[in-house]
Amino acid sequence: MSVRKSRSPSVKRLDDPGPLLPLAGGIPPVRRVPNALARRFFQICTTATAESVKDAGLTPLEFAIMAYINRQVGEPDIDQTSLAARLGIDRNNTSLHVERLETAGLLARRVSERDRRVRLLRLTARGEALFRRLYPQALAGQERILRVLTPAERDVLLDLLVRVIEANRALARPGTGRRKRGSLSNEV
DSSP states (O other), rough: OOOOOOOOOOOOOOOOOOBOOOOOOTTOOOSSSHHHHHHHHHHHHHHHHHHHGGGGOOHHHHHHHHHHTTTTTTSOOEEEHHHHHHTOHHHHHHHHHHHHHTTSSEEEEESSSSOOEEEEEEHHHHHHHHHHHHHHHHHHHHHGGGGSSSSHHHHHHHHHHHHHHHHGGGGTTTTTTOOTTOOOSSSO
């Protein structure tokens, strides 16, 4: 009787994404490559947050801004440029969202005493109260996304995402991939 060595499962290569992942509800399949999976995961996370903050008239990004500012508890105000970097969005886009939140009375913006070019942000009392009210719903939405995983798998997924993001920090540039006006070429 001969004994066959069992082969370890082969590792899929990115240039061989395998079969398309079937999705329910008539949604087109997703390719098994980082970009396609990350985009779909982003859509799912954004929708979960949007559903939890829509009654307050906020967008997921505006809620994220409030969350970053709120997390500065115990620290002085966060500056607008650092906020943009933490969110991974350009400063102009950050400024538009901050202005909207300021107009709604949810955050206060002031000029830094050390550097007049720097704008410091802080939630107002109204913004803090709204954040405290919405946070449990937003957290539940994020937990609902990961419910299909065991607690250990959740930790592994999040640890792996952090590791991939940190290792590729140089590629995290807001606005990358946007088409410049008039740059669509007829030559394909």
